[in-house]
Amino acid sequence: MGIDLRWSTEARRTEVAPADRSLCRTLRACATRTFERLAHNHFDRSVPGEETFTDLNLQDLGRLHGDRVAICKFTRQQEARNGADWEWWFYSGNLGFGMRVQAKRAMRGGGYKLEHTVSGTGRSQSRLLVQDALAAGCIPAYALYNHRNRSRSTS
Template sequence: MGRALGEESFTDFNLQDLRRAHGDRLVTHQFTREEEAGNGADWEWWFHADGHGFGMRVQAKKAHKDGRYVLRRYTRSSMGRVLQSDRLVEDAAASGCLPFYVFYNHRNWTAAGDELAPADCDHTLADQRQMGCTLVSALVVQRAIVERMYGSSDHVKRHSIPWNRVLCDSTVPDVGSLNAVFDRVRALHRDGVLDLRQARERPEVYSYAVSRAEGVGRREPLAVPPDYGAPPPDLTDRPVYRAFGGLSDGPVRALPARVRQMISGDPVDPPDSRLAGAVLVDLADH
């Protein structure tokens, strides 16, 4: 109709459908947030039962017409431009959550293997429409950005799963319990950790020069590519990533006070100005 919908609109549609289908188990809490370029609908999911649970800080990203994602996005800050993925990771660590991306996809997208494909569950048969919303660790996205990876969209797709698989994975015993959901989410997070550990930071090795004589572009090398025979540095050893070890190891923890306040309906301020809202999913055995 002349203007493509943004991530915020798709997120609102999804939340509306989820509230309609699961209003007895799901509470949404929307914050008044600053309209910041490239925000991309930052929200938190909290899965909880009996005062315990875990959180996911989520960045929404829609696919372009050709199925690609624009992963290298920047947001404004007092220090200048900051990569959207870096800000997501930093905000997740500060708010006690694991960082993830949700991708909004076209119907022609297919999974890379059976493990990532649509699957039967107690609610529905396997359906290609399940690929419309997929989930991946933000650390997988960061590897693609750090390496300036050719085919970065294909790379993150290979690590993504339909988001309903977090709650409906028929291969996991006791599929609907809080512990089973946590195991599935932290398996995705650990996959991201392993992927980022393979990342090789590299400088720009080419610039684009235009030949006035021929009127065509020409690639000219500016620097020597790094030694790809050397082992990559462990980027996950940085403090911001070490913080996630305490969140992903061991059993689920007691909920933070601000999450308990949201569950009870009390007013609460968001941990930062970029958080658009929170989705609270009750997994207690009713």
């Protein structure tokens, strides 16, 4: 069955053959956990940074699907040069494709700051992402960490 990654329940892993684990199911579970944590933490005004969510999600993907997903998380210095938080390669046998990914966390009221200028260089992060990803033979992509955009009920 895989693993339940939702933050509100204890993660339990059922041993299954690697080929039987669903990458799609794991990605959905990561998205659900991230969505719920962001929504909950925005109400308490104690929102972790996007790096926290990236670390948790990449750890789960590497642990559960390391046999078919290779992940390279970039340092802040590397990100300033290439515009990406990480690169991952999805493969089966000798076939695969790579993606350079920039994560963005939704702001409290919703929306994203996609037009980020890299400190010290004055360059657009999104342009760096596209240019560097294509030069490396990867697909440029964003991972958007979002949440419910509504107020907590007081009743």
